Each structure stands twice: as structure tokens, then as C-alpha cells.
Amino acid sequence: LASSSTDKQLRLYQYHLRPNLIDGSDSKLEFQYIDSIPSAHTRTVRSIDWSPKGDLLASGSFDSTASIWSSNHFEQKVNQAGLNSEDESGRPKSPILDGEEEGEESWECLMSLEGHESEVKGVSWNRNGNLLATCSRDKSVWIWEILIGNDSQENHNVMQDDEGYEVISVLMEHEQDVKSVCWSPVEDLLCSTSYDNNIHLYAEDVTADGDFTLLHRLKGHQSTVWDASFSPCGEYLASCSDDLSIRIWHREKLAQGGVEGRDGGLTGGWRIGRSERERWTCVSVLSGYHSRTIYSLDWTFATVHNQNESQCLGMIVSCGGDGIINVLKLVSFMTI
Template sequence: MASSLPSSVSVTPLPPFKPDLYQRAWSSIPHPTLPLLATCHAKAVTVFSLSTLTKHSSLSGGHTRSVRCAAWKPGLPPGKLCLVTGSFDATAGLWRWEKEADEGGEGSMEVDVTKGSNASRPDTEKDASDDDWEFTLVLEGHENEIKSVSFSPSGQYLATCSRDKTVWIWEDVGAAEDEDEWETVAVLSEHDGDIKAVAWCPDVPGRNKASSNRHGSLDVLASASYDNTVRIWREDGDGEWVCVSVLEGHEETVWGLQFEPRTDNERFPRLMTFSADGTVRIWTLQVEEEEPTVEDGRDANNPFRSAMSGIPNTMRRGLREDWVCTAVLPKAHTRAVYSASWSSDSGLIASTGSDGLIVVYGEEKDVTKPASSAEEQSKETGDHGNARSRDGWRILGTVANGHGAYEINHVTWCKRYDAGAEQKGTEEMLVTTGDDGVIRPWQTRAD
């Protein structure tokens, strides 16, 4: 189905977050509902307010080496926060914030935002001290630095991955909401290289439909590795986490990945991956529509039984998925793509990396055929302003040297709540995080 896209998107800088960190920052993670942004740097995390673009609070003293990554635990009530951090010290730390909202519902975390209010309000945010955060639990087991942490949609599971070539899955077994007790339920060790990132499939209708009446769990995990591959994991009927697909196509390290945050229909969410080979790829789960027949007690039209090459021996016969690369986004980056973010509102993708370039892509139509090769794509792109691929994606805007001479380590879409926003809590902006320690917001406008 064709979709309407602007001819271009302008990306212009907004005033940077304050204070500057003056040291390499790795990533900035927006809270799913509150106007908060957690930035990882050195041995700490600085939480910024998206309303004032200034420091809200900080987390320090929990790790002995740099904090590389973080994730917000979903589904907590107003007044409570939980953040997991992953560090170069090979541990993951669990942090909690508990503070009652002020009378009238406007507290230090601006609880009113969660109620969907976009009206302009006076700034009631309070400065918070480090003591407001409590370091409640250390998760140990990895042998080397943790590169990525990610919560499942329900918050029941936490995935961590490491330079030690393993993915650990932890389960929240605490009897109470604020009781921190986690246990290891799986250690996945089929990658042949450092594991750069993990991501869970979001809880969207397509996920539920594609997983109904199947033999795998609803929770789906993907991992990206230095071995140039991506692996898809599910829990089987026996409670074992198994690899159900190996995605091959990138020519160098896969730096990260993200499932499609929103689908226009009930298809299973696609998966975006980005790599040191300078490309961003889109992968689609193939679901065969056939009459069911009984074979070994399982439905023959189960997509998990689709044939694929390179299946490790540990894969269960009844849990196999066929993922196909259905798009290679137009080539714009000249070096490694460190980060890319897929907007849940607009469907636009933004990417950045070693070359300091920020690129915004849009999709013109649904992808229904396998992607042409990266080489064929690059021949078609030409100048960035008009670049497009055969698969429906084109470049809408670029910014060169987004952080000057410094590399950009992370980019994310997040909601705007600042004074310049026309529609607070609805309007989007980009936030980039770089080696210069500056956290830069960017206004995006369709032209």
C-alpha cells in the first residue's frame, strides 16, 4: 500500500541539554511515558528532563567502570522508576526511584504527562539529588563488558549481552512489584563473536497474531553480533530458549537492531539492523499461507518450520522461522552505522555513526519482495537529497558533522515536552549522543 511521504525532512539543532558532560557519552534512552532521558557516560547515568532540557537526577556509585547501556523497566505506576544499567565491569545494575507525587499530581517526575495532557503548564519540576536513586541489585555472570540491556514488553524478562559472546535472559521472580529478585533462565551462546545488542519484539497486534496457535512463546528476542549475523530466539514448549533463525547478509559487524515499533496491519513486526558495513537493512518474517496438515504432531504451515540455511543443531525442529531481507536502505554512510532508531509515530528511520552523519529515511510503500544487493542499492542512490532504493525507502534529510569532528554513538526519536514544542507529548524530535559529551536535540520538520 502506498504511503504519503514529504519530499524532504529538515533537521535543525535545538539548544543542547545542560550541563555538558565533557566526556564520551554512549547512549540516551527516553522513558516510555515520562519526559525523562537517561544518558550513559563514564561510571554514571545522567537523567535529563525533556521539559527543561536540563539535568533531573543522576545515578552513580554502582559500577566500577563505564556504564555502556541502560533500559527503563516498563509498566510501573506513576511515582516509581526502575532503570537497569550495563557496564564495562561485566555487571548489570538495578536502580529504583520512589517518590510520591506532589498534591495536585504534579511531582518531580511530572506525573501529569502520563495522563496525556499536552496543555502548557508552568514548570514544577524539582532538582533531585543522587540520593533519590537507590542501587538495589547487581546481576553478575558475564565474563566481559555488557554491551546492551533490554526488557521484554511486560518487564518479566531482561536480556543482557556481552563481549563474552553470550546472551543472558533473566526473569523477575520478585513476589512484590518493588521486590528485586531476578534469576537466570537461559544463557545463549551460539554467536561466534562479541554480541553488540539485544532487542525484544514490542507488544503489538502483529506479534500476537503471528504467534497464536504456535509452539513458541509470544516473547521474541533478537541479538546482533560481531560475527556479522543476527539471531532470533524464542522459548519453546519445554521452557527452553532456542535459536529459531539466523539472519545473514551484513558484511561486517552488526552494531544493533530494533523491531518495528508499530505496524499498520496485523503482520509480524519487521526487524531493522545496522552494521559496520555502512548499511541499514529491513528483515521480514515469512509466513506461508497453506492448509494445515499434521506432520510429527505439528502444523506443516507453521512458519517456524520453514527451511533455512545454516541452522545450528540446537534448533528445535518445530521452531524455525524464515526471515528475509526485504530492504536495504539507500546508502548514505561512508563508515560504520553505530545507531538507528525507528519512529513509532511517523515510521521514519534515523541513523548515525562513525562518519558523524545523521540521516532520516522514509518508506513510500510496503515491502513485498526481497531486497536487491547492497551494491545494486548504492548504484541507484546518487546524491543524498534524491536517494531512494528499489524497496520503497528514500532519504529525506541529512545533517553532516552533527557533533563536529566527533563520532556520534547513538540516535533516538523521543517526544518533545520543552517550551518550544507546539504539541507537547505528541511532537517528536531526534536526540543524538556523541564522543564530545554533548546531548543534542534536533527538530524535524516535513518540507
């Protein structure tokens, strides 16, 4: 588990199951602080996201940069310390026991992504870990192709250099501060939310040398949209807002067709007209669960066995300025 803060640091934690030796009841889940990156950025670190493989950590900061971190020694350090062993109190041993400074030689900044003109508000990896999206107060969304750590590196009409990354797209579709970005778990479909009350969806346009393009603009919220999250099956999208509501959006495919996209599947590489072959509509508005701004939400990655709709929907966790965390179980929707 990684956390970020106004103290400019990144902190790492490892979970540990401690068995109850007294009555043999279920093990207790504990998180143990194990490491930190003391000087990750020069200002508040606003957003972090692990790559799908869990070997890279991306961070976005108010210093207008995003960084990608890796550690060749971190796993070895944890194993040597023996997180599965306990001290005299029965708690897991900490790996920081050998006199090293916290963060010393544990984490390396592989690259610093510069280009945004103001605070970076969000970072998000796509499902393959080869694309990173960032968003900023400068009203833009950037998509970076990360060339380090990927087995297959393709040159999509973009010259590769020694930096380890390439800028694929710079999207200037929002009229105000962009608050968050997130990728679909099943395709290279990117979502952004903004202070302009709108939600944007982007996908790769293979007719434009691999650039991403705006597909849909979802309107409905009456104030700032702070965050969004796709359902596990990718057919639904949840968004939360300063208007104290959570909206559920559903994709309806109006026609079939497509060509191969960046990942070799019918993911983002639809020819011109994809926006006319599908539509996203609001199917539910959830209100009354928070009394102040809803800042963040996440959709559970529940297992889908038979593509049953209720299994696909799973649960949504939301948190707001009212200090409340809600867990909502979604079963079905009635179209509004």
C-alpha cells in the same frame, strides 16, 4: 529521559513544554536535568533501558554487571519541585533546590546481575517487563526473569530465591562479541547482533522447561552488526552494520499452530519446528545514507489502525560515526 556515559553516571532529565507568551505560537519543548546516580557502576555504562511501566531502569556496564534501579522518592521529588512551574527566566524549576546531594536517597539499586565474564554491551526489557536480556563481549546472551515489581510471578521449573531474579537462559550461539539485544514489541522474540556479522533470533521452547532457544540465524551483513530494532507490528526487523548498510528483514509465516508461551499467548511458546514454520528474509538493503559505521538505529512505534502495511512500517532513525542522524520514512519494499 535517562543517559549513560564513560563517567560511570546515570543522568535523568524531564521534558517541559514552555508556552510562547509573546506571540502565542507553539510551545517549546525543553529537557531539564533533574537527578543523577553518581556511582552507578565502576566502569563505563554502555547501555540503559526503561521497563515498560517506566518504574525500573536497567543499566549494563563494562564492569561486567547489569543493575536494576528504582526510586520511591523520585516522582515525589519532581512533583514537590514543580517542574510545571517556572523561575524568573521562564525556565522550569529544577527539583534539586532543597540542598540535597544529587542522587541522595533518590535511587536504589534493587539488584546487581552478575555472571557475564566481560563487558556488558546491551540490556533490553521485554514488553511485559518480566524478562531482561543482557549481552556481552564474552559472546553470550543472558535472559533474566525479574521477580520484583511484577504482579504475577510464575515458577517455571526454576527455584525462586531472595535475590529477586532468576537466570532463565544462557545462550552461547555467537562466535564473537555480542553488540546488542532487543525484544519484539508484540511477543517474547529476542534478537541479538554481533561482531561475527550475524543476527540471531530466539524464542521460548516450552518443551525445554522454559529455556530459550535459537530459532534463526540471519546472514547478509559483511561486517559487524551493531544494532537492530523491530517494527511496531513485529513483522519486520531493521539492522545496521559496519558495512555502512541498513538491512530490512521480513517474517513470512509458512504454517499456523502453536501453544501457549510464558505470557499466555502464541508468543514464544511454539513447539519444536517453529523455525520451520516461519522464515526471515532480507527484503531491502539501504545504503549510501552514511559514510562511516552505522552504530545505532530505532524503529518508531507508530499507531497502526487497519494493519495497513505503510502504517506498520513507520520511520527508522539511524546514527553513525560520520556524525549524521538520518530519519528514513518507509513506505514499501521491493524484495531483493
